[in-house]
Structure formats: C-alpha cells, structure tokens
Amino acid sequence: MRLTEGNTMNENRNVKIRVRQLSKVFGNQPKKALELRDQGLKRPEILEASGQTLGLSHINFDVFEGELLVIMGLSGSGKSTLIRCLNRLIEPTEGDIVIDGENISELGDKALLECRRRHFSMVFQNFALFPHRTVLQNAEFGLEIRGVDKAERTDTARNALKQVGLDGWEDAYPNQLSGGMQQRVGLARALANDATVLLMDEAFSALDPLIRGDMQQELLELQHRMQKTTVFITHDLDEALTIGDRIVLLKDGEIVQIGTPEEILTRPADDYVRRFIEGVDRSRILTAESAMRKVRATVRDTDGPRTALRKMREHGIDSIYVTRRDRSLMGLLEADAAESLVKEGKESIAEALTQDFRTVGPDEPMHHLFAMFTAKRFPIAVVDERKRLLGVVVKGAVLDELAQAAKEGGN
Amino acid sequence: MAFDIPRIPLGRWIEGGLDWLTSEYSMVTRAISRVTQSGIAWLNDMLMWLPEWALLAVIAGLCWKLANLRLAIGAVAGLALIWNMGLWEPMIETLTLVVIATLVAVVIALPVGIAAALSERLYRAMMPVLDFMQTMPAFVYLIPAIPFFGIGSVSAIFATVIFSMPPAIRFTTLGIRQVPVELIEAADAYGATRGQKLFKVQLPLSLPTVMAGINQTIMLALSMVVIAAMIGADGLGSEVWRAIQRLRPGDGFEAGIAVVILAMLLDRLTQSLRKSRKR
Numbered sequence: 001m002r003l004t005e006g007n008t009m010n011e012n013r014n015v016k017i018r019v020r021q022l023s024k025v026f027g028n029q030p031k032k033a034l035e036l037r038d039q040g041l042k043r044p045e046i047l048e049a050s051g052q053t054l055g056l057s058h059i060n061f062d063v064f065e066g067e068l069l070v071i072m073g074l075s076g077s078g079k080s081t082l083i084r085c086l087n088r089l090i091e092p093t094e095g096d097i098v099i100d101g102e103n104i105s106e107l108g109d110k111a112l113l114e115c116r117r118r119h120f121s122m123v124f125q126n127f128a129l130f131p132h133r134t135v136l137q138n139a140e141f142g143l144e145i146r147g148v149d150k151a152e153r154t155d156t157a158r159n160a161l162k163q164v165g166l167d168g169w170e171d172a173y174p175n176q177l178s179g180g181m182q183q184r185v186g187l188a189r190a191l192a193n194d195a196t197v198l199l200m201d202e203a204f205s206a207l208d209p210l211i212r213g214d215m216q217q218e219l220l221e222l223q224h225r226m227q228k229t230t231v232f233i234t235h236d237l238d239e240a241l242t243i244g245d246r247i248v249l250l251k252d253g254e255i256v257q258i259g260t261p262e263e264i265l266t267r268p269a270d271d272y273v274r275r276f277i278e279g280v281d282r283s284r285i286l287t288a289e290s291a292m293r294k295v296r297a298t299v300r301d302t303d304g305p306r307t308a309l310r311k312m313r314e315h316g317i318d319s320i321y322v323t324r325r326d327r328s329l330m331g332l333l334e335a336d337a338a339e340s341l342v343k344e345g346k347e348s349i350a351e352a353l354t355q356d357f358r359t360v361g362p363d364e365p366m367h368h369l370f371a372m373f374t375a376k377r378f379p380i381a382v383v384d385e386r387k388r389l390l391g392v393v394v395k396g397a398v399l400d401e402l403a404q405a406a407k408e409g410g411n
Numbered sequence: 412m413a414f415d416i417p418r419i420p421l422g423r424w425i426e427g428g429l430d431w432l433t434s435e436y437s438m439v440t441r442a443i444s445r446v447t448q449s450g451i452a453w454l455n456d457m458l459m460w461l462p463e464w465a466l467l468a469v470i471a472g473l474c475w476k477l478a479n480l481r482l483a484i485g486a487v488a489g490l491a492l493i494w495n496m497g498l499w500e501p502m503i504e505t506l507t508l509v510v511i512a513t514l515v516a517v518v519i520a521l522p523v524g525i526a527a528a529l530s531e532r533l534y535r536a537m538m539p540v541l542d543f544m545q546t547m548p549a550f551v552y553l554i555p556a557i558p559f560f561g562i563g564s565v566s567a568i569f570a571t572v573i574f575s576m577p578p579a580i581r582f583t584t585l586g587i588r589q590v591p592v593e594l595i596e597a598a599d600a601y602g603a604t605r606g607q608k609l610f611k612v613q614l615p616l617s618l619p620t621v622m623a624g625i626n627q628t629i630m631l632a633l634s635m636v637v638i639a640a641m642i643g644a645d646g647l648g649s650e651v652w653r654a655i656q657r658l659r660p661g662d663g664f665e666a667g668i669a670v671v672i673l674a675m676l677l678d679r680l681t682q683s684l685r686k687s688r689k690r
Contacts, residue, residue: 089599117602128597132615142601144611193601 014065016197016229017086022059022095024081024253027052030093043252055081056253059095063197066227068220072240073250079233082250083201086231087120088112099197117146121190125202127182129174135161135185136170142193153192160192161185163222180211191222198230204239216243237276241265249273288369289362292382292391298323301330305341305349308333319378321389322353328387331355332378359383362390369393433558440559447511447565455507463494470676478683485679489672498650498669505646505673508564508636512571513629520576520628521621524583525609534584541577549574549635553642567639575631582624586617622685629677637670647673 025033033052036045043054056078063069073079084090086097088104097104099119107115121142129138139160143153161167164184174182183203190198200219204212220243223230234240240247241261249257249264257269268274297315299308301324312320318335331353341352357378360369364382372380379392433440458466467490475483493502527534552573556566590613598608614621640648647666654663 087600089596113602113604115602116600120600120602122597122600124593124597126593128591128593130594130597130612130616132618141598141611145598145601145603145607199600 013067015062016065016099017063017231018096018098019059019061019063019086020096020098022082022085022097023057023093024055024078024085024090025052025093026055034094054253056085056092059253059255061248061255061258063229063231066229067245068223068230068232068243069246069248070232070234070240070244071248071250072234072237072244074235076252077250078253079235079250080201081253083199083231083233086197086199087116087122117142117195119196120199121193121195121197122199122201123183123186123190123203125205127174127179127186127206129182129185129189131174133173134170135166135172135174135177135188138174138185139188139192141189142195146193156194157188157192160188163191164188164218179207180215183207183215187219187222191226196229198228200230200232202233202235205234205236212239219243249276288360288364288366288380288382288393289390291366291369291393292362293394294391295321295389298389299333299349300325301350303349304347305333305338305352308338308349309335309342312338321381321392322349323389326386327389329359329381329383329389332357332381357381359387360393361385429555429558444560444565447560447568448563450511451507451564451568454511455504458503458507459500463499467491467494474676474680478679482679482683486676489676493669493672496665496669498647498666501645501647501650501666502669502673505633505636505648505670508567508571508639508644508646509629509632509673509677512568512575512632512636513625515568516572516576516628516632517579517625519572520579520624521583524580524621524624525587525614527580528584528587528613529609537580537584541580544573545577549638550641553639557642562643564644566642567636567644570639570642571632571635574635575628578627578631579621579624582627583617583621586620586624587613589620590616619685622681626678626681626685629681630674633670633674633677 023034023037027033027050029050029052032050033046033054036049037054037057041049043057046052046054059082061069071079071082081090085092086104088097088107092105095105099115102115104112104115130141133141136154136157139157140153143156148156158167158170161170164187166181166184166188169177169181174185177185183206186203190200204215207215216239219230219232222228232243241264244261246258246260247264248255249269251272257264257273259267259269264273265277268277297311297317298321299311301322303322308320308322312318312335320333322330322333324330330350332355333349333353337352337354338349341349346352357380358372359381360372360383362382362384369380379394381392382390384390461469467487470490471483471487474486490502493499523537527537549570552570553566556569560566560569594612594616595608598612603611636644636646637648637651640646640652643649647670650666651663651670654660654666
C-alpha cells in the first residue's frame with residue numbers, strides 16, 4: 001500500500017516536542033498504581049484495587065515543528081490531562097516531555113516558569129479571560145508577565161488583536177463581547193505572547209456551531225500563515241478531521257491511533273476507532289460523486305487555443321478540460337500549452353493535451369482518492385461509463401465530505 | 412450536689428495570663444499607647460482645625476465624586492443636623508477613632524487574609540480564632556484593654572480593632588478563594604510567579620469582596636467605638652453614656668441619631684467606592 005502524505009512527510013520534519021512513556025496517576029499512591037498497570041491491569045481494575053485513577057499510561061508521540069496536531073478523545077480519555085502535562089500545569093507521574101532538547105519533566109520551579117514563558121501559549125475552553133482587564137490588557141498578559149516594556153507589548157498586543165479581527169475593541173471589557181469574540185481575545189493573548197507552541201484546550205467547544213466553523217477556518221489560515229506548532233484538544237471528530245494535520249486518538253488514557261485524518265478514516269487501527277467513524281454509509285456518501293464539483297468551463301476539441309485561453313481567463317483557471325462532441329473527455333489543456341500554440345500559429349488544440357490526471361467513476365470510494373492527489377497535481381476528473389465528464393474533485397472537498405459524513409454518522 | 416467536681420478555674424488562668432502579659436510587655440503596650448495616642452490627637456486636631464462648614468464641604472464633595480449628588484445632599488443635611496445639635500466635636504472624636512481603628516484593622520487583616528487564602532493550613536487554624544473574636548461579647552475585650560493601655564481612647568481602639576477585624580480577614584480570604592480556578596490556571600500557563608498571580612489576578616479580582624469586608628469592619632468599628640465610651644473613650648458614645656447616667660432620653664436619642672447619621676454616611680460612601688471599582 002502507498003504511504004500516505006502524512007507518513008512520508010514525517011521522516012524529514014523536525015520534532016518540536018517529544019513525549020515518551022508519559023503516565024499520570026491521580027491519587028496518593030502513584031507507585032502502586034503503576035505497578036498494577038505493569039502487571040497488565042486496566043484502569044477500572046486499578047481503581048478498584050488501589051483507589052488510584054490511571055489518567056494517562058505509556059503515552060508516546062511527537063509533535064513536529066509547524067504542524068497542527070489534534071489530540072482527540074471522548075471525555076475521560078485523558079486529553080485535558082495530557083495537554084496540561086505538556087506544560088506541567090499537571091505534574092506527570094512518570095515519563096519525559098522534551099521540547100527543543102530540554103526535558104520539561106526535570107525542570108526546577110524557576111526554570112519551569114521560564115520554559116512556560118518561552119514555549120507555551122494556551123487557549124482555554126471557557127476562554128479564561130481576565131474580567132478586570134480590557135481586551136488589550138488581556139492580550140498583553142503574557143508579555144507583561146515576561147517583563148516586556150509597556151510600549152512594545154502594547155504594540156505587539158494590538159497587532160495580535162488585528163490578526164484575529166478585533167481591532168477597535170481594545171478598550172472593551174471581555175463581558176461586553178460575544179463568546180466568539182471572547183475566544184478571539186483568548187487567541188490574541190496566545191499569539192501576542194509569541195511562544196513557540198500554541199496549546200488549545202477544547203478552544204472552540206463552547207462556541208455555537210456556525211462560529212465554531214468560522215474559527216476553525218481562521219485557525220487554519222493563521223496556522224498556514226504563521227506555521228506555529230499547535231496542539232489542539234477536541235472531543236469532536238468533525239473538528240479533528242477538519243483542522244488536524246495529524247490526529248492522536250486517545251481512549252482511557254492510552255493512545256489508540258496516530259495518523260493523518262485520511263489514515264484514521266481509511267485505516268482505523270481497531271474496533272474502537274472504527275466505531276468512532278462508523279455509521280457512515282460509505283457506499284452512498286463516501287464516493288467521488290459526493291465530493292464532486294461541477295466543471296465551470298470546458299472547451300470542445302474543435303475550438304482553437306484562443307477560445308480556450310479566453311475561457312480560462314474568464315473563469316480564472318489555468319487549465320481546462322477538453323471534450324468531444326459527445327461530451328466525452330479528451331484531455332486537459334494547460335494555459336502554457338495553449339499560449340505556445342497561439343505563438344506557433346496552430347489552430348488545433350488536440351495535440352497539446354495532457355493526460356496527466358486521474359479519471360475515476362462516480363462510484364469510486366473516497367478513500368481511494370487520497371493517494372491520487374499526491375500522485376498528480378490536477379484535480380481528479382469524474383466521468384461516467386461513456387467517458388463523459390461529470391465533474392472534478394479537489395482535495396479540500398474530499399476532506400470536507402469525509403468530515404461531514406463522520407459527523408452525521410456520529411449523530 | 413453529691414458530685415463534687417472541682418470547678419475548672421478557667422477565669423483565673425486567663426487572668427494569670429493577662430497579668431503576665433501586662434507585666435512582661437508593659438513597655439511595649441505603653442509605647443503602642445503613646446504612638447496611638449499621638450495619632451489620635453493629630454487626626455482629631457486636624458479635623459477640628461477645619462471650620463465645620465469647610466469639612467462639610469469636603470465630605471459633600473467626596474460623596475458627590477465617589478457616589479452621586481443624592482448622597483452629597485444627604486450628607487450635608489445629616490452633618491448639618493449634628494452640627495446644629497451641638498454634637499460636632501464628639502462626632503469628630505468618634506470619626507477619628509473609627510478611622511484609626513479601621514486603618515489598623517485593615518493593615519493587619521489584609522496580609523492575614525491573603526495568607527489564609529493561600530495556605531490551607533493557616534486557613535483551618537484561622538477560622539476558629541475568627542469565630543472566637545466575633546462571637547465573644549464585645550464588652551469583654553474592654554476589660555483586658557485597660558491594664559494594657561490604660562483608660563481612654565487607646566484601649567477603645569484596641570478593643571475595636573479586635574472586634575472589627577474578622578470580617579475584613581474573612582472577606583479577603585473569601586475573595587481570593589473565589590477567583591475562578593481557570594483564571595489561576597491561565598496565569599500559571601503563561602508562567603506567572605506567585606507574586607504576579609497575586610497582584611495581577613487574585614487581588615484585583617477579589618477587590619469588590621475585600622471592599623465589602625472593609626465596609627463591614629467600619630460598621631463594626633463604629634458600633635464598638637460607641638460602646639467603648641464605658642472605658643473612657645471620647646465621642647458620641649460618651650454622650651449616650653452620660654445621658655443614661657443622668658436619665659435624659661432626649662440627649663441620648665440626639666447622640667444616637669448622630670451615630671446613625673455617621674454610620675449611614677460611612678456605609679454608603681464605602682459601598683459606592685466598591686461599586687465604582689467594579690465594572
């Protein structure tokens with residue numbers, strides 16, 4: 001089987017945070033709980049036997065520089081504990097958390113404060129804004145704690161507020177803002193701080209669905225622009241699939257699967273993951289047809305290169321599908337090729353077509369499409385049994401469709 | 412009658428302890444007494460040096476600025492009535508005692524309250540002590556005050572401070588403990604030190620509650636300062652005390668009304684201070 005994009009990329013990316021053998025026991029006899037765990041007991045049995053709660057056990061994963069890693073699990077899976085172990089808001093019982101070569105688990109009090117200031121910004125589920133501070137003062141908080149001087153931190157905070165679309169609200173107080181805007185302030189506070197890692201703890205879960213969707217898109221944009229290493233916690237599969245470069249799936253304090261959204265959806269590691277994403281009627285929803293988009297413009301094989309170029313300009317595209325009289329697909333004409341045809345004074349476009357794209361039938365299962373995207377740079381053409389062009393599938397549409405299907409399946 | 416259980420000499424033990432304190436620490440208590448006495452005299456002289464109308468104007472202005480015009484008008488009317496009844500000087504004396512007792516109480520209460528909020532152990536140790544301080548009949552404090560500080564205003568302030576301090580401590584502790592954990596977590600996540608957490612998050616957020624405690628302290632201080640007339644404190648209390656001894660209900664009510672006016676004024680003023688701080 002082909003390696004999916006996520007895996008091939010992992011090999012040459014820098015590791016930002018390395019988590020090894022991390023475990024957390026809640027209770028006063030952590031050693032005992034870990035012994036029981038090593039004897040093969042599971043969480044409920046350990047609780048029964050020792051009164052200790054095994055919050056996390058043997059957690060191993062890496063966070064790569066610049067990626068958006070989603071840690072996903074249902075309530076009680078340990079995801080909130082895990083994100084708090086990263087900056088030691090919760091003290092890990094055993095294991096190592098190494099950021100840029102520095103082992104956080106071994107830091108003394110002072111070094112820990114220093115490490116939190118340098119490396120971590122955090123966004124919280126219920127915003128956790130300071131009600132006695134203005135929006136600007138909230139955004140300044142991290143810098144103020146670090147001792148950055150007034151003029152500089154105000155400048156940085158204003159900039160961060162602008163990035164999240166809150167310019168003009170600097171002097172308002174948090175209680176004057178809607179939930180979505182409050183979380184933007186939370187995000188601005190994190191961005192202004194300019195730490196190397198952004199921790200987001202169910203950051204969008206308290207927002208209503210419409211606003212949540214907007215915030216997810218904005219986060220993706222921000223992330224794309226700033227390439228900030230982000231660890232995002234959620235219980236929502238839809239959200240995880242939409243925003244995650246990779247997903248760590250937690251269950252009962254243990255990792256069940258790590259992978260790209262595609263991998264999780266197409267090759268669930270076990271029944272638990274499968275149940276998570278099941279309920280989706282793959283044969284009906286997850287086909288090329290469901291993610292297909294209508295083709296905005298095509299040209300006929302008898303059209304000249306000038307016509308083709310004009311249509312491409314009109315629709316703002318740089319390649320166009322060419323069909324025959326019976327609407328069957330002949331090939332794809334790129335703008336460059338059409339231009340050279342014009343220069344050379346040729347009238348027939350048939351010889352300049354490229355076949356460097358995939359064609360699939362409308363019933364093609366969605367998960368077959370992923371691999372095709374990495375192989376070819378053009379959208380996938382969907383054709384019927386008589387080779388007539390029905391539409392195209394672009395990569396984003398596939399993910400949206402999968403996420404949507406997963407969400408409906410979950411309901 | 413058949414059971415002859417020996418009486419536990421609790422009272423004698425306490426007396427012994429107090430005697431010992433008095434003789435061992437008389438140097439300290441005398442010094443405190445002298446300093447406090449001069450503080451009282453200075454503040455009292457200052458307030459008396461101002462002509463009545465000037466002080467009235469200052470207080471009215473303060474009311475207007477911190478609260479509203481209505482309180483300012485009320486203050487002028489009330490204080491003018493006191494002036495008219497010829498109780499201006501005792502009113503000033505009472506005010507002086509209240510201000511100094513409250514200051515001392517707050518200066519002690521704030522750090523103690525903060526410490527109790529931050530340390531679970533101290534919190535558990537403090538609570539019964541506070542219960543004791545508050546439920547012990549106020550008069551009882553007057554008795555040991557005399558051997559410590561002698562008859563007069565300093566003893567009155569000593570008793571008043573002990574009696575009026577608990578709410579300020581309690582409310583400070585409460586206010587800090589009420590700060591939502593997620594805000595503390597946010598401060599921690601951004602690498603705040605204990606001091607930064609306290610001054611940038613915990614104290615500002617607990618300020619309304621702390622102010623409510625200080626308001627309570629002022630009210631208790633006022634009531635105690637009046638009672639303290641029994642051990643020779645000057646002020647409106649001694650007017651009431653004199654009226655009782657001479658059986659003159661008219662004089663007694665006049666002085667009593669003056670206390671009520673002062674109490675309402677101080678209460679509204681500190682409450683508006685609390686509200687204006689809160690957004």
